[in-house]
Amino acid sequence: MTLYSKDELIAKFIELSEKGWVKNRRMGNSGGVGNTLEDYLGIEENNLPIPNAAEWELKAQRKNTTSLVTLFHSEPSPRALKFVPCVLLPHYGWQHKEAGRKYPETEMSFRQTITCKYSDRGFCVKVDRDAEKILIVFNPLEVDPKHSDWLNQVYQNIDSGCTNICTMQPYWGFRDLSCKAGGKLLNCFYVQADVKREEGEEYYWYNSVKILQNFSFKGFLDALESNNIYIDFDARSGHNHGTKFRMSESAWPLVYEKITPIIQDGEVLRTSY
Incomplete structure (x- = not known):
């Protein structure tokens, strides 16, 4: 697996956005947006290939969807x-x-x-x-x-x-959940894609990337x-x-102290972090 610095990872996001529409590599999988992005980056199951990766999470989602973002899994006590x-x-x-x-x-x-x-x-x-x-x-x-x-x-x-x-x-203690959530979500790359279908195939344009910091x-x-x-x-x-x-x-601003757009509607706003 290739290791990236944060700036190199941002460069990969920009490169992917500039490619335009890319084919869903996991047809039939409801997580196609995230899976195709992970395939492009050469990573497995959100295992971000950057230094201090434990401090970073990758979230990917379709644009204009009513679906919820899964933050993390945790069974109750x-x-x-x-x-x-x-x-x-x-x-x-x-x-x-x-x-x-x-x-x-x-x-x-x-x-x-x-x-x-x-x-x-x-x-x-x-x-x-x-x-x-x-x-x-x-x-x-x-x-x-x-x-x-x-x-x-x-x-x-x-x-x-x-x-x-x-x-x-059933319950979750604040201390345990704070450790779980903070460790999982301290900082996050949030990537969105437009979606279209042509001749039974699904395509994504990854044209929005934000950095979410300080959970x-x-x-x-x-x-x-x-x-x-x-x-x-x-x-x-x-x-x-x-x-x-x-x-x-839409609730990201409630749980993150700083949100920095990197790419917005295909326009590159910054190239480094």
Whole structure:
């Protein structure tokens, strides 16, 4: 793997932008923008080939997308319980939409994208600054009536009443999450691409690059409380796809103290860092 200085990496971004449209090298892969960029740079799985790479992250995304950016994966505590597959899924899960077709009839699902505003299944995120924890809260009174059958099943699953239905709460401690997020996201190259399709093939033009510096955990907590960061659970009986912290790209200014454009709409704004 070739090693780059930061300036050499920026030069590679400029070179790629000036190429114009390049073909998706991973057709059928939802992460084609990032995968094709990694292939071009000759790197694997976001392993940035620069000195002090542990301080830098690479994020790539389509322009004008409503999709969220995955910041990092982190399973909630208490981790020894394997909380998502062993507590949330069996106690609060529902039948998977592909049960009886792609999966067995008994296949269960727990897929929820949760913010500090209650979801229609009664889940929300709570930032407890006194206890220094981010918690997942369940309130059956917030469950939409369309899920009444599921709620009745929840009561049966845990054999409990409304007042103590969620006495065990999944959580992330501030200290642990700050280390995780700060270590993963301290500084970041954020690359965007326009997308087009021709004759069944997909093409990208990597024409926007920003440097995001000085990740702020305080800003991260503020963004959580303002519903700009989402916690995404994606588990089913056969597999836990992991718990992700995600956000929209418009929220970068909330979590980074400095944002420096390098390329904007194909125009090179600076050539070194």
